Amino acid sequence: MVEQLPRSKKIKTIIGEFGIAIALLAEIALFSSLSPYFFTAENILNVTLQTSIIAIIAAGMTFVILTAGIDLSVGAMVAFSGVIATSVLKLDLPFALSFPLAVVIALSIGIFSGSIAGLFVTRFNITPFIVTLSLMTIWRGASYMYTDGRPIWGFPDEFSFLGSGRVFGIPIPTIIMICVYIVAYTILKHTKFGRYVYAVGGNKEAARLAGINVNRTLLSVYIISGVLSAISGILLASRMNSGQPNAGLMYEMDVIAAVVVGGTSLFGGRGTIVGTFLGAMLIGILRNGLNLLNVGSYVQMVVLGVVILFAVLLDQMRMK
């Protein structure tokens, strides 16, 4: 009994389905026409480099938000993992030894933070907002305490290769970002765990009664978010060539915006990783384009807010 849809409905469905992609294309067209430099290979790579750190965290945040949770501690985790990693690099060890050590320790901190969040959310049944808000101030405070408020620098130069180097002309953070998204996409789309993430976010009790280990699923998503934040922390430290205690300030906002603009529901159960990628790019391109046009940062903030609002509005049309 499949019938032709009325034309207006059809258009609406198309806008809903590909809303974010359409917005992205419109944005690219706009900036290309305004700035000759915008649509060059170099600038495109630049955008992906600039966006990679937010985008990598946003991949993790997508998992969390799909379960109807939130992780506000990501920005602080960027700072804490960054200062810890850089301080390990300063140890009197050969770089070949200190580098892997720094990475392992930083990632362990991400796992640790995610586990704490997961534990409080599952075992003690505290809302993710409060748990991760607390973790946010804890890690931010710890970063300042650990560094005494001063940046850490003076470690081997090789480290900067990670954030600023290129392979076949492509920035390493961009490569890492692409890898993260391929893995995240595969997990969400093609594995049992991915399915469970959606199910838990859709209806926790029904998921439990369907035989899903809800607590393990929740714990895992916070650990994923913690680890990806730590990876971003290392990348950012490498790019800035220093461990800054105030790194990643307010990143949680950009990240959540990217996820939501990408069509993931804050109520859980609905959303895609591709959407998040497009959402992150939409925001990244906006920043880059406005910079190229010499728009001041205050105006940029206003424009960004307006764009987020409209992107979400567009997405809302799909629900109708």
Next chain:
Amino acid sequence: MKRGSIKTVTSLLQMQNIRKQYPGVLALSDVNFDLRAGEVHCLLGENGAGKSTLMKVLSGAIKKDSGTILIDGKEVEFHSPADSQKAGIGMIYQDFKLVPELTVAENILLGNEPTKGKSPFVDFKKMNEIARTSLTQLGEEIPTTAIVSSLSVAQRQIVEIAKAISKKVRILAMDEPSAALTENELKNLFAVIKKLKQDSVGIIYISHRLEEIFEIGDRLTVLRDGKYIHSCNVAESDRRSLVRWMVGRELEQEYPKIELKRGEEILRIENLNAGILKDINLNVYRGEILGFSGLVGAGRSEFARVIFGADRKESGFIYLEGKEIYPKSPREAIDLGIGLLTEDRNKYGLIMQMNVRENISLSNLHDVVKGFFINRSKENSVADKFTNDLRIKTPSIEQEVENLSGGNRQKVVLARWLFTKSKLLIFDEPTVGIDVGVKYEIYNLINQLAKDGVGVIVISSDLPELLGISDRIAVMCEGKLTGVLSRSEATQEKIMTLATGGNLEATHG
């Protein structure tokens, strides 16, 4: 226009040529319906026939594509449920619209809160009183200060009815109000309906339990696949013709019972205590269908949840195939080979945002996984198979279950548990909201399961159904198992006696 000439009774409500198109589904195509004051007009049809859609059009909850609605012969246009409420239309939706966080009284008077004099402050005392009055009419003793989310499905259903009758309405539409109710509550509901009829309220009554139609209905209208099929007086119809109009073909018998050979014991319960459950002792055998009867709140669902590891036992023993088990979570129970189709598909069964395919495979992804990854073609074929077997009405297996009709949602959960291939399957109200034709097919499926050596427990509030399909019937009352009757000795009266705590010898001796 010949309407004027044959009009002997004035119509309170007329719905003409109502059309509603959803993506891929024509839910209503030029449907006509009319309702007179003081009558009970039953609306019948298979799952997905368009009954709920028609009611939602009436209440203004959804927009119709075309058609007219007349009240007292005057055309009206409702843009929201608030509009229709103002026009005196009350609605009991199939999936409840209660606010789970609020109390019973707050829900019943939502939007009509009594205030202290002219002040903006809610008069909670008065509110609880009014709420209690409407609950008492239904003969229910649900505390008015209880939080709705803590109530059972049946209780929530009753609150929903109380809410509808607490307002002065001229038209009351009830979309499967009896689905979760047992005999006693049903009797009260019918008493209330009769009283409303005397007050000239026009009532639209939707139900898949046909015996109710003959008990309470005055007229009936049948829909099939979104089309108007037939209207007549209930007195002029019989069960057979009803089924024919609904399904489009004859159904020889309602309960296909096959001769089963009882196998060895699969489940043994000894002195089980948990929550309201007191000292339960019971055996279940392979290849038998054990029915479970009792009033609402008797503890049947609690019993199922304990076996399934959803709730913990306090003491006692559970043996599966002779080995003691202690499932601490549904996952463990499923791995042991136990499945439970929970009551209340919307709250405890389905993941609404997921599609039909994902909901069916959810409990047994293990069987469609290859290495790390879900094998989509295998998953598709599983979903296709069950969609065909159970005749799930959906444009595709990719449709989100939120968009399915009530009965088709139930079939999706059913498919999920059939796919787990359990040794012991507990069905808690498996046919709630399912149409006669599909019920028949579900009984066949249950028979087949038992024949294949699965132990089957069916909890149901539908007594004729239990009597029709069970080999034995266990009856519970207030957490205690009051008796187990064999198929040959079970009768409606005996079950009711046991369910209300009576003694069989006393009544028959």
